[in-house]
Amino acid sequence: MTRIDILDGLLTGNFPAALDALRHLILPSVTLSSYSTAIIARMTRASMLDALHQDYIRTARAKGLAGRPVIIGHGLRNALLPVVTVIGLQVGSLLTGAILTETIFSWPGVGRFMYDSILFRDYPVILGGILLFSLVFVLVNLCVDVLYAFLDPRIRYA
Amino acid sequence: MRRAERSALRMAVKRFWRNVNARIGFGLIALFTLIALFAPKIAPAGYDDENLLGRLKSPSGLHWIGTDELGRDVFSRVIYGARISMTVGLAAVSGALVTGALLGIAAGYVGGRLDGLIMRMMDIMLAFPSVILAIGIVAMRGPGLNNTILAVSIVNIPVYARVARASTLAIKEHEYVTAARAMGARAWRVLLRAILPNAASPLVVQATLGVAGAILDAAALGFLGLGAQPPTPEWGAMLSDSYKYLLTAFWAALAPGVAIALVVLGFNLAGDGLHDALDPRLTQG
Numbered sequence: 001m002t003r004i005d006i007l008d009g010l011l012t013g014n015f016p017a018a019l020d021a022l023r024h025l026i027l028p029s030v031t032l033s034s035y036s037t038a039i040i041a042r043m044t045r046a047s048m049l050d051a052l053h054q055d056y057i058r059t060a061r062a063k064g065l066a067g068r069p070v071i072i073g074h075g076l077r078n079a080l081l082p083v084v085t086v087i088g089l090q091v092g093s094l095l096t097g098a099i100l101t102e103t104i105f106s107w108p109g110v111g112r113f114m115y116d117s118i119l120f121r122d123y124p125v126i127l128g129g130i131l132l133f134s135l136v137f138v139l140v141n142l143c144v145d146v147l148y149a150f151l152d153p154r155i156r157y158a
Numbered sequence: 159m160r161r162a163e164r165s166a167l168r169m170a171v172k173r174f175w176r177n178v179n180a181r182i183g184f185g186l187i188a189l190f191t192l193i194a195l196f197a198p199k200i201a202p203a204g205y206d207d208e209n210l211l212g213r214l215k216s217p218s219g220l221h222w223i224g225t226d227e228l229g230r231d232v233f234s235r236v237i238y239g240a241r242i243s244m245t246v247g248l249a250a251v252s253g254a255l256v257t258g259a260l261l262g263i264a265a266g267y268v269g270g271r272l273d274g275l276i277m278r279m280m281d282i283m284l285a286f287p288s289v290i291l292a293i294g295i296v297a298m299r300g301p302g303l304n305n306t307i308l309a310v311s312i313v314n315i316p317v318y319a320r321v322a323r324a325s326t327l328a329i330k331e332h333e334y335v336t337a338a339r340a341m342g343a344r345a346w347r348v349l350l351r352a353i354l355p356n357a358a359s360p361l362v363v364q365a366t367l368g369v370a371g372a373i374l375d376a377a378a379l380g381f382l383g384l385g386a387q388p389p390t391p392e393w394g395a396m397l398s399d400s401y402k403y404l405l406t407a408f409w410a411a412l413a414p415g416v417a418i419a420l421v422v423l424g425f426n427l428a429g430d431g432l433h434d435a436l437d438p439r440l441t442q443g
Contacts, residue, residue, distance in 0.1 A: 091287075092287030092288065092289075092290070093287070093289075095287050095290060096287055096288075096289035096290055096378065099293075099382065100378060100381060100382075103381075103382075103398075104401060114293075115382060118293065118297060118382055118383065118384060119383060121297070123297065123298075126293070126294065126297045127294065130286070130290050130291070130293065130294045133287060133290045134285060134286045134287065134290065134291075137285070137286070137287050137290075138285050
C-alpha cells in the first residue's frame with residue numbers, strides 16, 4: 001500500500017513481514033546512528049555538568065527535592081538547549097552517512113541513488129540530491145530554532 | 159613580554175603533557191607521521207604489486223594483514239595510505255585555516271558592510287551539510303586527490319572564519335590594540351602582530367580537531383570513488399573496494415578502517431588536550 005515494508009506489514013496484518021523488515025533495519029540503523037550517538041552523548045555530558053553546577057540546582061536540592069526530579073527537571077531541562085543544537089547539526093552527518101550506509105547495505109534510497117549517479121557522472125541527479133539534502137538540513141535546523149522557544153520560555157521570536 | 163609569552167607556552171605544554179589522553183593522541187599522530195614519512199622503508203611490498211594468483215589470502219608471515227582482491231599486500235597499502243591521508247588532512251586544514259582565519263579576522267576587525275558580506279557568505283556555506291557540499295564540488299571539478307583537498311578545504315573555511323571573527327571581536331577592544339594603532343601601525347600590522355597571535359589558540363585547537371574531520375571527509379569521498387583514483391592506496395577507496403569481500407576476507411576492509419579510526423582518534427584526543435591546555439580557566443569535569 002505505502003510501499004514502506006514495515007507499515008504495509010502492520011496495515012495488512014502481516015506481522016511476520018513487518019518484523020522481518022524491522023530486523024533488516026537494525027544493522028543500517030546502528031551503523032548510521034553510532035557516530036551521532038557518541039557526539040550527542042559527549043555534548044549532553046558537558047552540558048549536564050555545566051547545568052548541575054548552577055545555583056538553582058542547589059536551591060532545588062535545598063528545598064528537599066529528590067535526586068531524579070532535580071536531575072531531569074532542573075538539570076536536563078536546562079542542559080537541553082546545546083544538545084538540541086548539536087542534534088540539529090548532526091542531521092547533516094546523518095544525511096551524508098545515508099549515502100555511505102545505503103551504499104553498503106544496498107538500501108534503495110536517495111543516498112544510494114546519489115552514489116550511483118556519482119559513479120555515472122549524472123550531474124542533474126547529483127545536484128538535485130545535494131539540493132534536497134541541504135533543504136532537509138536547513139528545515140530541520142529551522143525546527144531546532146523554533147524548538148528553542150519551547151525549551152526556554154525566555155527565548156521569544158518577535 | 160617575550161619572556162612572558164614563552165613561559166605561558168611552557169605552562170601550556172606542561173598542562174598538555176600531564177593529560178594522559180593528550181599524550182596518547184600525540185603519540186598516535188607521531189606514529190602515523192613516522193609511518194607516512196618512512197613508508198617505503200617500512201612496507202614489505204609496493205602498494206601496487208599485484209599477484210592475481212594470491213588474491214584475498216588470509217594473514218600470514220609473508221602478508222601480515224593478508225592480501226586484497228588483486229593480491230596486493232594490505233599491510234603495505236595501509237602503510238602507504240598514511241601518506242595520502244596525512245597529506246590530505248594537513249593540506250586541507252591548512253588551506254581552510256589560512257583562508258578562514260584571514261576572512262574572519264578581516265570581518266571582525268573592519269566590521270560594518272565587509273563583516274556582513276563575509277559572514278553571510280559563510281552562513282550560506284554552512285547551510286549545506288559539509289560532505290554533501292564537498293561531493294558537489296568534486297563532482298563538478300572531477301574526481302582526484304587534488305580536488306578532494308580543495309573541496310574539503312573549501313567546506314571547512316566557514317568554521318575557521320567564525321572562530322577567528324569571534325576572537326577578533328573580543329581582542330580588538332583591548333588596550334594593546336588601541337596602543338598599536340596610536341603608535342601609527344598600519345592595519346595589516348595590527349592584524350598580524352597584535353590580533354592574530356592572541357586569536358591563535360582557539361584556531362590551533364579547531365585546526366587540530368579539523369584534521370580529524372578532514373581525514374574522515376576525505377575517506378568518505380574516497381569511498382564514493384571521488385577521491386584518489388586506483389591504484390593509489392587511499393584508505394577510503396580501499397574500504398569501498400574491499401567491503402564486498404567482507405564475509406570472505408574481512409582483513410582487507412578491517413585494516414584501512416582501523417587505520418582511519420586510529421588517526422582520527424589521535425587528532426581528536428590531541429585536539430581536546432590542546433583545548434584543555436590552552437584554556438586554563440576550564441574547570442575539570
